[in-house]
Each structure stands twice: as structure tokens, then as C-alpha cells.
Amino acid sequence: MTEIPFKNPGWAGNVGEYDLTEEQVRGIDFVGVRPLEGGHPAGSSTYPYMMEDKDPEAPLFEGPYEERLEKILTRYPTKRAALLPVLNLAQEVRGHVSPQTMDRVGEILELSSAYVRGVATFYTMYNKRPVGRHLVQVCTNISCNLCGAEDVLKAFLAHTNTEMGATSLDGAFTVMEAECLAGCGFPTCVQINSRYYENLTVEEVPRLVAHLRAQDAGAARSTGPEDEG
Amino acid sequence: MGYPYSHEKEVPILSKYFGDPEARTLDGWEAREGYQALKKALDMDPEEVVEAVKASGLRGRGGAGFPTGLKWSFMPKAKDKPHYLLCNADESEPGTFKDRELMRWVPHQLIEGCLIGAHAMGAEHVYIYCRGEFFEATQVLAKAVEDAYEAGVIGDDVMGSGRKIDVTVFAGAGAYICGEETGLMNSLEGRRGEPRVKPPFPAAVGAFGMPTTINNVETLAAIPHIVANGGEWYRQWGSEKSPGTKLFCVSGHVRRPGNYELPLGFPLKDLIYDVCGGMIEDRALKAVIPGGSSVPILSAEEAEGCALCYEGVIEAGSMLGCASVIVMDETTDIVHQVMRMASFYAHESCGQCTPCREGTAWVTTILKRIEDGRGTEEDLDTLVEVTEQMTGTTICVLSDSVAAPVQSSIAKFRDEYLALIRRGERVGAA
Numbered sequence: 108m109t110e111i112p113f114k115n116p117g118w119a120g121n122v123g124e125y126d127l128t129e130e131q132v133r134g135i136d137f138v139g140v141r142p143l144e145g146g147h148p149a150g151s152s153t154y155p156y157m158m159e160d161k162d163p164e165a166p167l168f169e170g171p172y173e174e175r176l177e178k179i180l181t182r183y184p185t186k187r188a189a190l191l192p193v194l195n196l197a198q199e200v201r202g203h204v205s206p207q208t209m210d211r212v213g214e215i216l217e218l219s220s221a222y223v224r225g226v227a228t229f230y231t232m233y234n235k236r237p238v239g240r241h242l243v244q245v246c247t248n249i250s251c252n253l254c255g256a257e258d259v260l261k262a263f264l265a266h267t268n269t270e271m272g273a274t275s276l277d278g279a280f281t282v283m284e285a286e287c288l289a290g291c292g293f294p295t296c297v298q299i300n301s302r303y304y305e306n307l308t309v310e311e312v313p314r315l316v317a318h319l320r321a322q323d324a325g326a327a328r329s330t331g332p333e334d335e336g
Numbered sequence: 337m338g339y340p341y342s343h344e345k346e347v348p349i350l351s352k353y354f355g356d357p358e359a360r361t362l363d364g365w366e367a368r369e370g371y372q373a374l375k376k377a378l379d380m381d382p383e384e385v386v387e388a389v390k391a392s393g394l395r396g397r398g399g400a401g402f403p404t405g406l407k408w409s410f411m412p413k414a415k416d417k418p419h420y421l422l423c424n425a426d427e428s429e430p431g432t433f434k435d436r437e438l439m440r441w442v443p444h445q446l447i448e449g450c451l452i453g454a455h456a457m458g459a460e461h462v463y464i465y466c467r468g469e470f471f472e473a474t475q476v477l478a479k480a481v482e483d484a485y486e487a488g489v490i491g492d493d494v495m496g497s498g499r500k501i502d503v504t505v506f507a508g509a510g511a512y513i514c515g516e517e518t519g520l521m522n523s524l525e526g527r528r529g530e531p532r533v534k535p536p537f538p539a540a541v542g543a544f545g546m547p548t549t550i551n552n553v554e555t556l557a558a559i560p561h562i563v564a565n566g567g568e569w570y571r572q573w574g575s576e577k578s579p580g581t582k583l584f585c586v587s588g589h590v591r592r593p594g595n596y597e598l599p600l601g602f603p604l605k606d607l608i609y610d611v612c613g614g615m616i617e618d619r620a621l622k623a624v625i626p627g628g629s630s631v632p633i634l635s636a637e638e639a640e641g642c643a644l645c646y647e648g649v650i651e652a653g654s655m656l657g658c659a660s661v662i663v664m665d666e667t668t669d670i671v672h673q674v675m676r677m678a679s680f681y682a683h684e685s686c687g688q689c690t691p692c693r694e695g696t697a698w699v700t701t702i703l704k705r706i707e708d709g710r711g712t713e714e715d716l717d718t719l720v721e722v723t724e725q726m727t728g729t730t731i732c733v734l735s736d737s738v739a740a741p742v743q744s745s746i747a748k749f750r751d752e753y754l755a756l757i758r759r760g761e762r763v764g765a766a
Contacts, residue, residue, distance in 0.1 A: 141475055147485055150478030154468060154507045182504045184418070184544050190526030191509050195468070216526075229528040229686075232468045232510030248430045249629055250587035250662055252676050286512065286680055287430040287629075288469055291587035291660070292340075292594045301471040 145175035152179050154195035157300040159240045159326070161202025167211055172200060176215070186216050194227055203234035231286075239274040239281040241319050243267070244298045247284050250291035255309065259295040260284060262312035279323060280316075338596040339437050343611045347573055347581045350557045351597040354441045360476060362483040365444035371489060373560035377452040378497040380563075385456035389559065391567025393579035398424055398515075398552030399628065399657045401578075401646045404559075410539035411457040412547050420543045421459040422524070422550040423450055425466040425477075426508055426515040429628035430680065431660030434583040434595050435553040439466070439473040442557070443480035447503065449556035451494060452563055454501045457549055461502045465520050468508040478505045512684035516732045517550045519686070530686045531732035552658075554583060574600035578645035578656075588663035589616045601645040608639075608663055619665040623749070627657020629677045630737030632744035633670075654744075669763045670749045671756055674741050675703035681738040692735035695726040699738055711757045716746055 145151030168176050179192045193216060197208050204227055206220075213223040227233045234242070245251075245260040260282070264271060267280035274281045290296030293305030304315065338346055339354040353359035359368055377385050390405025411419060423446070427435040438446060450462045464481075466474045481503050484490045492500045506524060513519045514529040521543045523529035542548020558580065562570050571579045578600040584607060587593045591613035598607070604624065608614065615621060624639040625631060632654040634642060642652035649656040664673070682696035702719055705711050723739035730736075746753060755761040 141478065146478070147482040149481045149485060149490070149503055150505050152504060152506050153466070153474045153478050154509075155471065155475060157471070182502075185525065187526035188524060188544070191523065192507065195507060195509065218526075226526065226528055230468075230509035230511050232508075247676070248680055249625075249673055249677055250431050252673065253588045253662070253664060253668060286683060287428060287432075289427045289433045289436050289467065291431050291433045291662070292585060293433075294587065294593075298469060303472065 143171035143175065145171075145178045148178040148181050151175050152182060152189075152192035152195075154192070154199060155301070156199055157242065158199065158202065159300060159323075161237065161240070163201050163203060163205060163237055165200050167197055167200055167208065168215065172196060187218060190216055190218065190223065190226055191230075194223075194233060198233060203237050205235075237274070239279050240323060241280050241299050243280055243282045244285035244288070245282070246286070246288045246290065246294075246296045246298075248287040250287070251294040251296055254294035256295040258309045259297065259307055259312060262309045263297075263316070266313050266316045279320065338594055338611075339441070341592045341594050341596075343596060345602075345606075345611060346597050347599055348597050349561050349581050350438065350442070350445065350554065351583060351595065353445075354437055354595070356441070359442055360440070360444075360480065362444060362480070362487055362489075365442075369564075370444050370560075371448055371495070373564035374448050374451050374455075374489070375495055377455055377563050378495060378499065382456045382458060385452060385563060388563055388567045389456070392562045392570035393567070393577075394555065394558055394562060394570065395578065395646065396552055397554035397558075397582065397658060399429065399630070401656065404551065404555055407539075407549060407551075408453070408457055410537070411459075411549055412539070413458070415458060418461065418544075418546045419457055419459040420546055420548040421450060421454045421457060421462045422517075422520065422543060422548060423462060423464040423553060423556055424515060424517065424520060424550055425464055425470075425473075425553045426520060427467055427470075427553070428512045428515050429630065429658055429660060430677070431585060431587055431625065431628045431662045432658050433585050433587070433660075434658070436470055436473045437595055438553050438557050438583075439470070440476045443477045444484070445557050445560060446477070446553055447480060447484055447490070449559035450503060451490065451501055452559050453549070453551065453556055455494075455499060459549070460500060461504065463504050463506050463524055463543070465506045465508060465514070465524055468510050470507075474505060474507055481505055511686075512680075513686045513732070513734060516734070519732065520550065521548065528686070530688050533731055554658075575645050575647070577647050582644075582659050584644065585658075585660045586612050586663065587660070589619065589665040589668070590614070590663050591616055598644070601643050601648060604642040604644050604661070605640045607644065607661065612663075615663070615665050619667060621663070622666045622668050623664045623670065625654075625662040625664075625741070626652075626659070627655050628660040629662070629680070630733070630740055631655040631657045632740045633748060634744075635748045654740075667763065670745055670752050671703065671707055671762075674745045675700065675707055677741050678703050678738055681734060685734060689730035689735065691726045691729045692738075695722055695735060696738050698722060699726075699742060703742075706753065706756060709756070709760045711753075713754065713757055715757070716750070716753055719743075720746060 141155040209223040247256040269275040288296045297304045337348045358364035394404045395401040511529045514523040516531045518532035519529040538548040621636040678700045682700045685696045687693045726735040727739045
């Protein structure tokens with residue numbers, strides 16, 4: 108592999124710089140952390156994070172999220188148009204979009220439950236079932252496929268000890284096949300939660316999985332006592 | 337400048353500041369002559385701006401190549417109802433990865449293009465529909481829009497001109513079909529992203545039932561440069577029918593894949609062997625898809641004589657699409673790759689039209705059967721027949737997009753299919 112000529116703040120694949128923080132990957136010096144209340148209404152419809160901690164029972168549209176909901180509603184001439192951004196918000200909070208979540212979203216936007224389900228099931232990014240802390244989506248479409256993406260996918264399944272689309276017993280990983288992630292020049296392109304890992308090779312997969320596991324262990328140590336107490 | 341590699345033959349206009357984090361900030365962009373074109377455009381009559389874009393000959397960069405100035409001129413002048421400009425940032429054509437770089441490296445260039453377009457067409461609101469998976473790019477863009485609001489570049493009084501233009505960044509939720517213009521409109525309105533029957537065309541009845549124009553990210557990003565320098569300036573590159581520069585997304589078996597900004601008409605052969613450093617391990621070229629997975633595959637001979645402009649690629653037997661060049665070497669199992677493309681379209685078919693919903697699924701099934709060694713020679717005829725019935729019979733062109741790789745691969749790589757069917761021989765098999 109040829110050396111990459113300059114350092115990309117969003118680049119994590121080439122040299123296995125997995126210990127870059129989310130902020131570094133996003134270019135913290137410029138972007139900052141998107142505020143939970145959505146910041147300026149113009150940007151409130153974006154879906155900034157897919158969190159590692161996924162609490163399917165978390166309260167919806169409370170506190171800062173309520174504020175974000177209000178902002179989203181100001182940007183469209185119809186309430187219906189807020190459906191995708193509001194489902195996005197719900198998934199950010201809960202990690203997946205359950206039938207109950209869809210019903211709640213429908214109530215807020217004055218849409219029937221059936222309609223909301225019809226829309227939510229159309230889009231692949233809405234997790235209809237709970238997923239692991241790390242949602243691993245491996246692109247196996249043509250450009251990545253030419254460069255060995257199917258082997259990378261197999262390596263993820265083997266090293267996380269899961270089956271395709273299923274969640275590992277410890278709840279840490281869900282591994283899925285993804286359609287083109289628009290990272291074709293950097294194969295294999297893998298999205299884990301909100302972050303792209305590019306130029307991933309089969310050899311790097313065990314290191315990355317171990318890194319994510321170590322991160323989880325660290326997170327559990329720092330928040331563990333409160334969680335259990 | 338190309339990303340992640342650059343090359344001396346490039347003409348970096350849109351991509352000039354790729355890799356330069358300073359250009360992402362409002363101050364940094366203004367220091368690089370940013371928002372000067374917007375200022376100039378606001379002093380011009382909207383019609384003059386449309387004329388300048390027409391004069392440049394800029395063609396839509398999303399794949400269809402429709403002249404942008406002409407598209408803009410379809411918007412009704414009457415101000416009796418809201419007008420919308422939509423920016424299609426739902427980049428999802430396999431092989432394409434230029435819009436993400438345009439959004440995350442030069443977000444203000446895109447915003448400037450959007451504002452100029454909104455001024456030219458009398459639009460009050462611009463929606464930038466970003467692909468849901470682009471968390472990073474969307475964040476960069478959202479931040480840039482926020483900063484532009486704070487500086488009065490967007491808002492009730494755009495740069496003191498008295499014009500009111502709002503910009504909203506929208507995030508999709510994962511559906512290839514939302515890259516189709518009317519599918520995108522349905523998705524923006526909170527519906528399933530199913531394409532609409534045309535007519536009525538978006539300029540008459542578009543998003544929220546109002547006059548709407550939709551442009552690709554790269555198209556809008558070129559606008560500030562055209563307005564600043566004039567339409568004729570843009571014509572110094574490219575050909576009569578394909579003026580200007582274009583970002584070429586090269587992926588697959590080349591040494592230096594990535595984005596390169598080159599004048600249209602650039603020889604495909606030079607792109608592969610010079611700009612991209614040649615084939616990996618100097619293996620032989622087998623096939624090239626020149627415009628994303630929806631266009632016919634070119635054989636090595638066809639590719640080597642191909643000029644990368646709209647008319648040049650048609651002459652070679654394919655389409656330029658969004659200039660996503662997928663390069664395949666001699667080790668490529670064409671049958672497997674075509675099967676993978678077909679299964680993609682089967683997954684992404686919205687299911688409205690029967691030929692597409694059924695056709696994509698059956699084509700995938702037959703290709704899988706051939707791959708598994710259970711195919712017959714008749715299957716090839718069936719594939720051609722089925723894909724012929726999928727062409728031109730549906731609301732949008734997703735169905736036609738399956739036909740292109742299937743038919744072209746059977747025509748050009750029939751031996752490879754036959755070797756698999758008759759003798760179970762596979763290319764690239766260990």
C-alpha cells in the first residue's frame with residue numbers, strides 16, 4: 108500500500124489509529140460536539156450520533172431532545188416532513204425503533220401507527236430490533252468487493268463470534284453486510300456506529316475488535332459501580 | 337487537488353482545498369475568496385445568473401448530465417407560491433465518493449452554490465438532503481450552515497441584500513432510491529422514498545407540491561466558480577458538449593484510488609495508467625465501469641480508447657454517469673461481481689413497479705444459480721430477455737440500471753459465463 112500523503116483528521120483505517128477519539132475523527136477543532144438540543148434549527152434535523160450505550164427504555168423527547176424536536180418542526184411546511192428526523196432522533200436516544208417508539212412518534216406528528224411503520228420499514232438505517240453496542244456494517248458492494256470485502260466481513264463475524272445480522276451474546280457486536288457506503292476509494296469501508304473505518308484489511312480486523320472490546324471494558328470500569336448500584 | 341492523492345495533470349477548482357482543514361471554517365473560506373461569487377450574484381438579476389450558468393454549459397453531475405442552466409430556467413417566475421431548491425447529497429451510487437469529500441472539506445463552497453442557485457430561481461428555502469450514513473460530513477456541513485447563519489450569510493437578509501434564504505440540512509435514513517429526484521422529494525416530505533410519475537415535473541409540482549429544482553452537490557459546488565469567472569471561463573476545459581472539470585472517483589484495482597479533478601474528455605487510459613499509478617501489481621486490465629454500477633461495463637479494449645466526457649463514453653458503449661470509474665483486473669470474477677450488483681438493486685428496489693420488483697429478484701436468483709454451478713446456457717438468454725423487459729417499463733431507471741451490467745457483461749464476457757456453466761471454471765478461484 109502506498110503511503111497516504113497527508114494526515115486526515117477523519118482517517119482511521121490506514122494505520123490502525125483506532126485510539127483516535129470520536130472528537131478527533133469528527134475534527135473536534137472545527138465541528139465541536141453537536142449539542143443534544145440540536146444547535147441552530149438549520150442543523151437540528153441531522154442525526155449526529157449512533158451511541159454505544161443503547162437504552163431501549165430511555166425517555167423520548169425529554170429535556171434537550173424536546174427542544175430539538177421543537178426546532179425540527181420549525182423547518183418544514185408540514186408536520187409529516189419531520190418524520191425522518193424525528194425517527195432519527197428516537198433511534199439516537201434508544202438505539203433502535205421499536206413498534207412502541209413508532210407509535211409515540213406517530214402521536215407527536217399526528218400520523219397513524221401504520222403509516223409510521225410503513226415509512227420506518229422502508230429505510231435500512233432504522234434498526235427494527237435492538238443491536239449491539241457496536242453496530243458493524245461492512246460494505247461488500249462492488250468496489251470494496253473487488254478488494255476483498257467479503258473476507259473482511261467473514262473476519263468480523265469470526266472475531267466477534269456472531270452470525271450475520273445477529274448480536275453477540277455479550278451484547279457487544281452486531282455485524283451486518285451494508286450496501287455501498289460511498290467510501291469506494293478506501294476499501295474495505297466499514298461503518299461502526301457513527302464512524303467510518305476505511306482501508307480495512309482482514310489482518311486489521313482482530314486488532315480493531317480487540318480495541319473496541321478494551322474500550323468497552325474501560326467504559327464499564329468507569330461507570331460500572333453506579334450502573335450496578 | 338485530488339484526495340487522498342493528487343496529480344500534476346489535475347485542474348483543481350472544486351477540489352482545490354481538499355485536505356486543508358482551514359478551508360472548512362467560515363473565516364478560512366472567506367480568506368480563500370469565499371462568498372465573493374455570492375456577493376456578485378446578489379448584485380445581478382436572477383435571469384443574468386441563469387444565463388451565466390447556461391453559457392458555461394455546465395451539466396448536472398448527478399448522473400443524467402442535464403444542462404443545469406436550462407433546468408434552472410424551467411422554474412416559474414411567478415412568486416405566488418414558495419419555490420424550493422433541493423441539493424441531492426444522497427450519494428449512494430456504488431463507486432461514487434466525491435460528494436462526501438465536497439461536503440466535509442469545502443462545505444461553504446456548497447452553501448455558496450446553494451445560495452446562488454436559490455437567488456437565481458427565487459427559492460426561499462434550500463434543503464440539503466444528505467445520506468444518513470454520512471455522520472461526519474453532515475456534522476461538518478451542519479456546523480458550516482450554523483456559522484453562515486450567525487454571520488448573516490444565510491437568513492432573513494442574505495449579505496445585506498434583503499433576500500431571505502433559509503438552508504436546512506436533512507439526514508436520510510438509508511435508501512439508495514432516495515437519490516432519484518422524486519424519490520428524494522417523497523423522502524423529504526416524510527414518505528417512503530418511492531419515485532413519482534412524471535409529468536408533472538418538479539419545476540411545476542415538486543417538494544410539498546411547489547416548484548422545485550434539484551441539483552447534485554458537485555453541480556452546485558461548481559456554481560460559485562462559474563459566477564465569479566463567467567461562463568466562457570468554464571469552457572476552457574472539456575469539450576463543446578461537456579465543458580468544465582469533473583471529479584473522477586476511481587476505485588478498484590488501481591495503485592492510487594481516489595478522487596481526481598480533471599478536465600472532461602480526459603483519456604480513460606491515462607487516468608488508470610498515469611494519474612492512478614497503473615494497475616495493482618501490474619496485472620492486466622479486464623474491464624472498467626466508467627460511471628457507477630448503473631452503466632454498461634466496458635471491456636479493456638473499449639476502455640483504452642475511451643475519452644471521459646458525456647459523448648465520449650457513449651461512443652465507447654457506456655455512459656459517464658457520475659464519473660465513478662470502477663477498474664477491474666484479470667483476476668476479477670465478472671459473474672460474481674455482476675451477481676453482487678444485481679443483488680444490490682434487488683435490495684434497493686422500492687417495489688412500486690412489477691418489472692423492477694420481480695425482475696431484480698429473479699435476475700439475482702438466476703445469477704446465483706449460475707455461480708453455484710447449476711446454471712444452463714439457456715439461463716443467459718433468459719437473463720437477456722428478462723432485463724430487456726425491465727428497460728424503459730418502470731417509473732424510474734433503477735430497473736434499467738440492472739439491465740446495463742447484466743446485458744453488457746453477457747455480451748462482452750460470455751466466455752466467462754460459459755466456462756462456469758459448462759465446466760465449472762471460475763476466474764480468480766483458488
